Amino acid sequence: MKSVNVKIERGEDGTYGACIEDDSLPFGIIGDGKTVTEAKADFMNSYEEMKQYFLDTNKDFVECKFNFAFDIASFLNYYSKILSLAGLERITGVNQGQLSHYVTGHRKPGRKTVEKIERNLKEFAEELREVEFI
Template sequence: MENKVKIERGEDGTYGAYIENNNLPYGIIGEGKTAKEAIQDFLNSYDQMKQYYRKKEKKFIESEFEFVYDVASFLNYYSKVLTLAGLERITGINQGQLSHYLTGHRKPGKKTVEKIEQNLHRFADELKEVEFM
């Protein structure tokens, strides 16, 4: 069974991870100062829930997770790999604006989110076609 886990930046600047449409008989969440910490806390909570079910001798339903990010969480999670300057070239969105999204000072509109997502997918597709000798 696979579940989507939404990663979001909260108004207090921390990050949360939760199952968007939970169809499991248990609930798990994760929290952290960064998106990466929230994901790790979420996975730790999952392992703890698994151990709890074993201890109570209850059947545990396994799940795999697909992590889905809001823009602030995505920018935070990949900040060590993708610079704002690089993202500006990929997405066409000014790095100053991207910085506002990263810090939570502004939230992108739906069209902006779609533009970022489409351009990142296009970039990923272009990378798949690259051949090195």
Template sequence: MITKVNIERGDDGTYGAYIENNSLPYGIIGEGNTSNEAIEDFKNSYIEMKQYYNKINKSFTESEFDFVYDLASFLSYYSKILSLSGLERITGVNQGQLSHYATGHRKPGKKTVEKIEKNLKEFADELKEVEFK
């Protein structure tokens, strides 16, 4: 079973990892100052839940997780790897706007999110076709 886990940046600047539509018989969350910390905390919560179920002799439902970023978390994380000017060229969205989205000062509309996602996926597809010699 693969379960979708949302990674979101909170208003206070910290990150949370949670299952939105939980089909598991237990709930787990993760929190941290970075998205990576939230993911690690989520994974630790999963391990602790599994240990608890074993301790009380209750059947545990195993799962793998697919971590999905909200736009603010994605931009905040990747703006440390790719410059905002580079992200602007890839997405077609002004780097000032991207900065506002990454810091949580503004929230993008649905069409903007779709545009960014589409252009990032196209860029990723282009990278898959590149060969280095």
């Protein structure tokens, strides 16, 4: 089974899209929806339809395992509804003004900023995994 990355992006209209980032596959798949969950479900439905098409036409189908990943702007936009910009600032180390520009799509973060945000979010997630509640 081939491991394939699927990029989740927020569109200008506020909906989300999911698309394969692998040109080596003999097919392409996209999904969209009002939410990330809807976009992923639509994507998986398209995958199953593509699989059936290949079966119906006696073509070899590449079975895939998908790794869904946000681009930074879409991630920040999606989670800014759950976490405040102040909270995201404390977690990522990037000031609220910059984060606001990324969330709204007015600016795109540079490579170093993306790496900083990603690193700090992963460290935060790791800290959460180590927390136990009584």
